[in-house]
Amino acid sequence: MNLEAPTSSFHHRVQDAFQNPGRLEAIRQAAARFYEHRDAVLGALQDADALRDLARLIRAHTIANLDTYLVQFEVSVQQAGGQVHWARDAAEARSIVLDIACQADAKRIAKSKSMVTEEIRLNKALMDAGLEVIETDLGEFIAQLGGDHPSHIIAPVLHLTRQEIGAIFQEKLGVDYTDDPLALNQIAREKLREVYLSSDIGITGCNFAVAESGTICLATNEGNGRMVTTLPRVHIAIMGMERIVPTLDDLAVMLQLLGRSATGQKMTVYTSLINGPRRQGDPHGPDAVHVIILDNGRTKALAGDLAEILYCIRCGACLNVCPVYKTIGGHAYGSVYPGPVGAIISPILGGIPAFADLPHASTLCGACQEVCPVRIDLPALLLRLRRDTVVEGQSPSWLRRGMQIYAKTASKPSRFSLATGVAALGTRLLGRDWIRLPFPGPLAAWTRFRHFPVFARRIFQHQLKDDQHE
Amino acid sequence: MSDSRQQVLNAIRQTLPNALLPDAHPEHPKRSIATPPDGIDRFIAEAELLSARVIRAGDSLETAEQVVRILTENNWRRVFAWPWEEIGCKELPDRLADAGVAAHFQGNPVDLAALPVGITGAEAALADTGTIVVRGGEGRSMLASLLPPVHIALVDSRRLFPCLSAYLDSLPGSDHLAAASNTVFISGPSRTADIEQTLTLGVHGPRELIIILWG
Ligand code: SF4
Numbered sequence: 001m002n003l004e005a006p007t008s009s010f011h012h013r014v015q016d017a018f019q020n021p022g023r024l025e026a027i028r029q030a031a032a033r034f035y036e037h038r039d040a041v042l043g044a045l046q047d048a049d050a051l052r053d054l055a056r057l058i059r060a061h062t063i064a065n066l067d068t069y070l071v072q073f074e075v076s077v078q079q080a081g082g083q084v085h086w087a088r089d090a091a092e093a094r095s096i097v098l099d100i101a102c103q104a105d106a107k108r109i110a111k112s113k114s115m116v117t118e119e120i121r122l123n124k125a126l127m128d129a130g131l132e133v134i135e136t137d138l139g140e141f142i143a144q145l146g147g148d149h150p151s152h153i154i155a156p157v158l159h160l161t162r163q164e165i166g167a168i169f170q171e172k173l174g175v176d177y178t179d180d181p182l183a184l185n186q187i188a189r190e191k192l193r194e195v196y197l198s199s200d201i202g203i204t205g206c207n208f209a210v211a212e213s214g215t216i217c218l219a220t221n222e223g224n225g226r227m228v229t230t231l232p233r234v235h236i237a238i239m240g241m242e243r244i245v246p247t248l249d250d251l252a253v254m255l256q257l258l259g260r261s262a263t264g265q266k267m268t269v270y271t272s273l274i275n276g277p278r279r280q281g282d283p284h285g286p287d288a289v290h291v292i293i294l295d296n297g298r299t300k301a302l303a304g305d306l307a308e309i310l311y312c313i314r315c316g317a318c319l320n321v322c323p324v325y326k327t328i329g330g331h332a333y334g335s336v337y338p339g340p341v342g343a344i345i346s347p348i349l350g351g352i353p354a355f356a357d358l359p360h361a362s363t364l365c366g367a368c369q370e371v372c373p374v375r376i377d378l379p380a381l382l383l384r385l386r387r388d389t390v391v392e393g394q395s396p397s398w399l400r401r402g403m404q405i406y407a408k409t410a411s412k413p414s415r416f417s418l419a420t421g422v423a424a425l426g427t428r429l430l431g432r433d434w435i436r437l438p439f440p441g442p443l444a445a446w447t448r449f450r451h452f453p454v455f456a457r458r459i460f461q462h463q464l465k466d467d468q469h470e
Numbered sequence: 471m472s473d474s475r476q477q478v479l480n481a482i483r484q485t486l487p488n489a490l491l492p493d494a495h496p497e498h499p500k501r502s503i504a505t506p507p508d509g510i511d512r513f514i515a516e517a518e519l520l521s522a523r524v525i526r527a528g529d530s531l532e533t534a535e536q537v538v539r540i541l542t543e544n545n546w547r548r549v550f551a552w553p554w555e556e557i558g559c560k561e562l563p564d565r566l567a568d569a570g571v572a573a574h575f576q577g578n579p580v581d582l583a584a585l586p587v588g589i590t591g592a593e594a595a596l597a598d599t600g601t602i603v604v605r606g607g608e609g610r611s612m613l614a615s616l617l618p619p620v621h622i623a624l625v626d627s628r629r630l631f632p633c634l635s636a637y638l639d640s641l642p643g644s645d646h647l648a649a650a651s652n653t654v655f656i657s658g659p660s661r662t663a664d665i666e667q668t669l670t671l672g673v674h675g676p677r678e679l680i681i682i683l684w685g
Contacts, residue, residue: 030667046506057499064494067482080648086475138673139664155664162666181668189673197580213648223616223660223675230612230652231579241478246498248644252634253501255655266516266599267634270675271655279651283576283611299481307489377492 002090002297003350004121006334010357013332023159027329030158031320037264038317038371045260055257056374058250059311066302069211069244070293076214080276082289089296090120096292097122097203097236098129104234104288106131106200110192112218112225113137113156114205115314116238116294118336119349122203134195136224138188145172152330152338154262154316159329192224202228202286206239207314208254209291212247215275216291219258219268226270235274235286241293242310254313257373261315297349305384309344311374318368318378324361333358340368340378347385356394359385417461424455501635508597508632510683516600517681520658521671527684533624534561536682537589538569540622548572550585550618553609557591557624559684579613588614588676592625592656595683598633599657602681606652615656621676623656627685 006013017024042048062069074084087093101109109131111117123144126133135144139156143149146168150156157165166179175187204225208217216237218225229235245251259265278285301310319325319339330338335346335355343362347355359382368378389395409419506512514524527533537559541549551573554563566573573589574582590610594603602623606612615621631637634655647653660675671677 026666033667054499054501056493057495060491060494061497061499064486064489064491064496066486067479070479070482076648080651086478088474088477092474136674137664138662142664155667157664158667162668165665181665181670184665185662185670185673192674193583197583210644213644215648221660222662222673224673226612226616226654227674230616241482248638248647249501249635252638255634265657267601267655267657269520269657269659269661271657273647273653273655275648275651275653277651279607281608282606282651283609284579284613285606285651293478295478295481299478299485302482302489303485304488305490307491 003119003335003346003354005350005354008334010332010334010361013334014328017329017332020159022161024327024329026161027152027158028326030152030155031326034154034263035317035320035371038261038320039264041260041264041266045256051253051256052373052375055253055313056311058245058253059313059374062244062246062250063242063302063307063310066241066244069246070241072211072246073209073214073244074293076210076212077276077289077291078214080214080289081279082214082276082291085290085292087292087294087296090294093120093238093292093294093296094122094125097238098125100234100236100290101126101129101131101201104200106234108132108195108199109134109201109203110195110199110228110232111135111140112202112204112220112228113140114203114238115336116205116240117203118150120238120294120296122238134192134199136192136195136228137220138185138222138224141188141192142168145169149331152316152319159331192227196224196227196231199228199232201234201236202232203236203238204229206237206243206291207258208245208251209239209243210246210248210251211244213275215248215251215273216289217251217255218272218274219255219270220272221265221269223270226272229272229274230285233286234288234290235277236290236292237274238292238294241295241298242312258313258315261317261371261373301345301348306344306348306381308376309341309348309381311376312341312345313374314341315373317371317373321367321371323363323365323367328361333361340382344378344381344385347388352385352389352392352394356389357396359389360396413461417459420455420459420461424457424459427454428457506598506632510597510627510630513595513597513600513630513683516598517658518600520600521661522600522658522679522681524681524683527682530559530684531561533559533682533684534565537562537622537624538565538571540680541566541571541587542569544586546571546586546620548574548585549587549589550574550582550611550614551589552591552611552614556608556610557589558626559624575609576611579617582613583617585618587620587622588616588618589622589624590614592623592629592681594629594631594637595625595627595681596631596634596637596655601634601655601657603637604654604656605647605650607650612652612654615654616675619672619676620678620680621659622680622682624682624684627683630683
């Protein structure tokens with residue numbers, strides 16, 4: 001499969017997440033802060049709605065002509081002196097990177113934050129091949145040191161406290177314990193400086209790829225993205241094949257929305273436009289630039305009524321408003337891609353059996369669609385995926401069994417009326433107002449946290465009959 | 471490898487006719503969004519919001535004096551700079567020499583990383599986001615705006631645009647940006663909030679950005 005399957009069940013992962021309420025609280029607070037900032041800057045933007053409409057049209061048009069724009073992009077990159085590789089799946093992408101590393105006789109690799117390299121599990125493959133791989137985004141660096149996984153698209157170690165980070169630095173870097181963020185930053189700065197200056201290869205993702213100019217656009221705040229694309233001899237950029245926009249004008253539209261939607265920044269601190277390796281007269285810069293265009297299941301997304309998810313620009317705004325994400329956190333999704341967007345992307349890339357629960361991990365409240373800068377109808381996509389889980393026989397077992405029983409009962413009026421009558425009597429016997437007793441068996445989990453509603457005294461069929469007689 | 475290329479492209483071409491792509495139109499959508507009429511005040515306000523320092527200067531002589539003042543105040547005797555003709559402030563080299571400041575234009579990044587300040591030009595400033603556009607190329611190292619802890623950027627105020635789109639519109643075509651292997655839009659000094667959402671400046675890039683807007 002294109003995406004690694006989680007090793008434990010969704011319910012276990014959620015239970016695990018609940019073990020650490022402090023972490024969940026940190027995630028909630030950060031999500032709220034991102035969202036507040038987003039709201040403020042988008043509100044202040046003239047024509048924000050028109051801009052989002054335009055961005056959606058651009059994304060839709062691009063995906064509808066994806067083959068054309070990818071080929072145009074390929075030619076433009078080559079004209080700029082870069083090399084383009086195509087990878088059908090994660091394994092092929094990994095082997096392309098390994099080949100490049102081997103040819104460049106590389107030992108040390110510096111990485112800037114990228115979801116797609118997590119998706120293809122690149123780090124492990126490189127390290128298995130004896131290469132040293134260092135994440136340079138501060139959050140990712142901390143996650144890597146601590147042997148942890150990122151929990152948020154934008155803020156990878158949202159779930160760690162400064163004390164936990166201080167302990168990780170003390171243990172892994174052999175420095176004196178401190179939990180002062182400023183001091184921790186300084187330690188990381190010094191450590192990573194040395195990494196940039198001694199790495200042979202820099203690996204990045206790609207926020208946008210511009211077809212007309214062959215530009216790789218990277219949006220970062222810390223400057224590590226600039227370091228790894230300027231100092232090492234070789235730069236490898238890996239892009240999901242849907243990252244394309246046709247023109248630099250289109251890029252400007254996306255950039256106006258990306259930072260604002262992600263963190264409430266009008267622009268990320270550094271927005272780099274990379275056009276191939278260093279040219280004659282450039283004092284610095286890589287000698288070689290490789291771009292890897294990755295499919296890895298994206299053509300599967302294109303094949304039907306879930307294709308709209310490819311409009312996504314990975315801003316993370318839908319996570320920050322999602323009541324489910326804010327309750328269970330990122331790790332519980334068991335995927336590189338959490339939140340509403342992850343609940344759609346993960347089953348598409350990783351297969352429904354591995355991620356069948358994710359489309360159900362939504363209240364369908366619509367907040368995600370409301371904030372999505374390209375107005376993806378995420379709730380509709382989630383519903384279609386739920387349908388697909390049923391078609392593939394992968395819907396949760398309680399749901400399947402329940403629906404079978406319901407179908408039997410509801411297909412005959414006599415049975416239905418009998419059943420509702422029994423339910424009305426039963427629920428009234430068990431409690432007066434709201435039933436506070438925990439139920440046994442399959443309803444136990446549900447009633448542990450919720451009250452079971454009492455059915456109406458007179459069932460609907462009888463009420464209807466009475467009304468008709470009047 | 472070319473095989474994979476063909477397979478990916480074939481797969482896209484086969485699936486596209488069945489893809490449900492709401493709002494997809496064959497023609498490329500064009501922008502008709504009004505650009506804000508923002509000017510210098512907006513630029514300064516936005517840049518300062520991002521913790522950049524903006525200094526206004528009159529002619530190029532005053533600009534050179536401002537740079538020298540900052541350097542001598544901080545006792546910075548060595549700078550990592552773009553070649554003077556790329557910065558476009560003609561009094562600057564003599565003034566720096568008078569002040570005893572030595573400039574380095576290229577070399578081994580390990581040595582350049584030890585310099586306390588970088589001086590570059592910028593080819594444009596964008597008012598609505600407080601951004602400067604720093605374009606690499608002939609002699610213009612991208613490291614001068616990145617490695618030193620302080621970055622001083624000199625921008626001609628006639629190169630101020632209301633927003634990114636207005637700047638792009640002013641260019642003859644995509645060739646201008648494509649002609650440089652690296653261009654960066656810089657909005658404030660390097661920042662992170664990865665540790666408990668505490669904002670910290672200068673995590674990898676400069677912790678201080680000083681923009682001298684002249685002319
Ligand atoms: S689905 Fe929309 S809101 Fe969510 S990450 Fe993608 S672009 Fe952002």
